[in-house]
Structures are given as structure tokens and as C-alpha cells.
Amino acid sequence: DKHTLGSTIGTTLDRFINDKQGEFPFATGELSQLLRDIALAGKIINREVNKSGLLDIAGAYGATNVQGEEQQKLDVIADIRFTRALKNGGEVCAIISEEEDDLIRLNSNSRYVVAMDPLDGSSNIDVNVSIGTIFSIYRRVTPIGTPVQMEDVLQKGDKQVAAGYILYGSSTMLVYTTGHGVNGFTFEPTLGEFLLSHQNMKCPKDGKMYSINEGSYNSFEPEVKAYIEYCKEQQYSARYIGSLVADFHRNLLKGGIYIYPSTEKAPDGKLRLMYECNCLAFIIEQAGGMATDGQRRVMEIEPTELHQRVPLFIGSPDMVNKAHAFRGEAS
Ligand code: AHM
Ligand code: MG
Numbered sequence: 001d002k003h004t005l006g007s008t009i010g011t012t013l014d015r016f017i018n019d020k021q022g023e024f025p026f027a028t029g030e031l032s033q034l035l036r037d038i039a040l041a042g043k044i045i046n047r048e049v050n051k052s053g054l055l056d057i058a059g060a061y062g063a064t065n066v067q068g069e070e071q072q073k074l075d076v077i078a079d080i081r082f083t084r085a086l087k088n089g090g091e092v093c094a095i096i097s098e099e100e101d102d103l104i105r106l107n108s109n110s111r112y113v114v115a116m117d118p119l120d121g122s123s124n125i126d127v128n129v130s131i132g133t134i135f136s137i138y139r140r141v142t143p144i145g146t147p148v149q150m151e152d153v154l155q156k157g158d159k160q161v162a163a164g165y166i167l168y169g170s171s172t173m174l175v176y177t178t179g180h181g182v183n184g185f186t187f188e189p190t191l192g193e194f195l196l197s198h199q200n201m202k203c204p205k206d207g208k209m210y211s212i213n214e215g216s217y218n219s220f221e222p223e224v225k226a227y228i229e230y231c232k233e234q235q236y237s238a239r240y241i242g243s244l245v246a247d248f249h250r251n252l253l254k255g256g257i258y259i260y261p262s263t264e265k266a267p268d269g270k271l272r273l274m275y276e277c278n279c280l281a282f283i284i285e286q287a288g289g290m291a292t293d294g295q296r297r298v299m300e301i302e303p304t305e306l307h308q309r310v311p312l313f314i315g316s317p318d319m320v321n322k323a324h325a326f327r328g329e330a331s
Contacts, residue, residue: 013039013174013185013194023180030091031137031161034112035176037089038135039194041082042166042174045119045133046187048077049168052125074125075099078118078133086114093140094148096306098275103153103306109145112161113138113153115275121243130169132245136279137162153306157278157299165245165279175201175249177286198253203289206318207255211240211247219264223294223326227259230322244271248280248314252287257315257323261294269293269311273303277312290320294327 011019017032052074079099086092086106093110096103098117114137121131139161140152164176172187174194184198210231217225231238239256241247247258260269271277281291281298291298291314301310313320 009196009199011196013196016183016185016196020178020180023178030111031178034086034089034091034114034137035162035178037085037091038114038164039174040089041085042133042172042194043187043192044081044085045078045166046168046172048074048081049119049125049131053128073122075119075122082116082118082133093144094153096153096274098272098307101307103148103150105148108147111140111144113140113148113155115153115279117272117275120245120276121241124241124243129241130167130243130246132168132243132249133166134245134276134279135164136160136275136282154274154303156302157273157281160278160282160299163279163282165249165283167245167249169246169249173197173249175252175283177283179282179286182283182287201252201287203252203284203287204255204316205288207251207257207316208234208236209239209251209254209256210236210319211238211251211256211258212261213240213242214238216263216265220261221294223329224259224261224323226326226329227323230326244276244280248284251315252284252289255316255319257313257319259314259323260312262311266309268309271309271312273298273301273308273310274306277310277314280312280314284314288317289315290317292320292324294324 017035021027021032079097090107091110092106092112092114093108094103094105094113096115116135118133120134124131138155138159142149142152162178167173173184175184182201184201185194186197187194251258260271277298284291293310294313313323
């Protein structure tokens with residue numbers, strides 16, 4: 001009934017996070033606060049993304065700010081804004097980012113580590129195609145108050161305590177999990193709030209869409225070629241935006257598989273384990289899907305470097321399993 005309290009469609013993200021805090025025994029509220037900080041960063045980046053087409057026009061009218069930030073590339077701006085929001089929030093001891101070579105140390109009295117790609121799909125910015133922010137949250141393993149170590153940031157994906165993405169598309173959406181299912185929120189710009197729009201998201205068990213950059217077909221491994229041929233025999237639809245978050249989000253909702261395999265140009269694939277693959281792997285598993293590197297579960301891969309790459313096979317479980325079935329068979 002409409003007067004029932006609790007999280008239902010239309011609940012604000014802040015309210016939802018508060019309601020869910022009970023799912024964490026002994027919770028101190030720090031993770032909830034961190035999630036709110038990330039949502040705020042998302043709103044800020046959303047604002048920048050929405051006005052990106054106006055940048056030159058704004059510049060022509062002398063509206064560039066004192067730091068000249070408006071002239072920087074949007075992915076760099078997103079990195080700065082995101083880092084600043086997390087720094088001001090105070091809940092994070094270290095960040096690793098696609099935009100930064102090394103880890104960024106923040107408040108050593110905090111317990112959480114964030115891995116992020118502040119703006120993925122940056123080649124799509126100039127052509128008004130959807131882009132996204134990806135994030136993972138880990139609990140540090142060394143004692144609070146001591147300097148952050150590499151082992152705090154190089155943790156396996158199954159140690160994530162939360163993960164999510166923000167999709168700047170025809171609507172802006174924030175989708176996240178804390179290991180208790182996946183929920184999606186759509187941004188309502190006039191209210192400035194993310195509202196619960198997709199409760200307890202589930203990926204269809206099977207699908208009819210495959211997403212891969214087929215331009216690199218000639219350098220795919222035989223088993224990947226064989227699976228692609230199978231998709232064509234089945235007359236599946238090819239859907240490839242070239243923007244990971246957008247391709248992933250569509251497949252999550254509609255059923256499908258996204259593959260970034262090993263290629264000649266990118267022998268370990270293109271995507272990064274720490275701030276692209278693990279995060280989406282956590283979400284897809286929570287939604288009933290699968291994520292592998294073609295053999296191993298992504299979240300069990302032991303990271304050795306911040307910017308490590310891995311091949312990615314992710315989406316509906318029946319499709320990922322089918323893709324695996326061609327391994328060994330193909331030659
Ligand atoms: P980026 O992190 O440099 O933006 O690259 C990641 C993007 C993904 O969003 C997308 O799925 C992939 O690169 C597309 O790569 P390709 O153009 O090789 O198909
Ligand atoms: Mg990226």
C-alpha cells in the first residue's frame with residue numbers, strides 16, 4: 001500500500017542507503033557515507049558531461065574558470081572532481097584511478113580504498129555517445145592510521161565490499177551493489193536526486209545479443225572466432241557501442257554477452273582488472289550473471305599491478321558458458 005514505509009520505487013538514493021545500513025552488522029556508517037560521496041561526485045561529473053558540448057561556446061564567451069579547468073579534457077576533469085569529492089568526504093585512505101599512474105594517498109585514518117575509472121569511454125565524449133564512471137570499494141588490510149601499502153589496493157575482486165557505475169546516457173543512472181543484490185537509480189535533474197528505478201536487478205539467464213569489436217576478428221583466438229561464428233549462426237544481434245558501461249548496462253537489462261578478448265594489439269585484452277573488470281564482475285554476479293577472462297572467474301584473479309589488463313567475457317551465464325565451451329574444441 002502506498003503508505004508503507006521502506007525502500008520502494010522512487011525512494012531517493014540517500015534514503016535507500018540509510019535503510020540498507022541494517023544489512024551490515026556492526027556498521028559504523030562510513031561505507032554509507034562513502035557511497036553518498038560517490039553519488040555526489042557522480043552528480044558533479046554529470047553536470048560537466050552535460051555541458052561538454054558547450055565548452056567551446058562557453059570559452060568563446062570568456063567563461064573559463066581561473067584554473068583553466070574548462071579547457072582540460074573531460075576525463076581529466078572527472079578525475080579531479082571525483083578525487084576531490086572523496087578527499088573532502090574523508091572516508092577513503094587511497095584511490096587508484098585509470099587517470100593516475102600511482103596510487104593517491106588520502107586520509108590514512110580511513111578504512112576504505114577506492115578503485116575507479118572516472119570517465120570510461122572517453123573517445124565517445126566528442127561524439128555525444130554514452131560514457132560512464134566505474135568504481136570499486138575495498139576495505140584496507142593494514143591497520144587504520146598506518147601508511148597505505150600496495151597490499152591494501154591490490155586485492156582480489158572477491159574482496160570488494162561495494163561496486164558500481166554511473167552511466168551518462170539518455171538518462172543518468174547509478175547502479176551499485178554491496179553484495180546484497182543490485183539496485184539502479186535514475187537521476188532526476190530537477191530534484192538533483194538519484195531515485196530508485198530498477199530494484200533488485202537480474203541479468204537474463206540467456207540472451208541474443210553479443211558485443212565485441214569485430215574489427216579485430218582476424219587476431220582473435222580460434223575459440224573466440226568459433227563462438228562469434230556460433231552467434232551469427234544463431235542470428236544474434238551484434239551490439240557494440242564501444243563504451244563499456246553502456247554495453248554492459250544494456251546486456252544486464254536485456255541479456256547478452258560482452259567480450260573484450262586477447263587481440264594482436266592487446267594480448268591481455270584492453271580492459272583493466274582493478275577498475276573496470278572486477279567492478280562489473282561483482283555487479284553481474286550479484287545479478288545472476290558471469291564474468292571470466294575466458295577461463296578463470298575474474299574476481300579470483302590475483303592482481304599484481306595497478307593497471308593490469310585482463311580479457312573479459314561478461315554477461316548472461318548461459319552465453320558466457322557457451323563461449324567457454326568452444327575452448328579446446330576449436331582449432
Ligand atoms: P578507455 O578506458 O580508454 O576509455 O577504454 C575503454 C573502452 C571501453 O569503454 C570500451 O568497451 C572499449 O574501450 C572499446 O575498445 P575498442 O575501441 O578497442 O573496441
Ligand atoms: Mg576505461
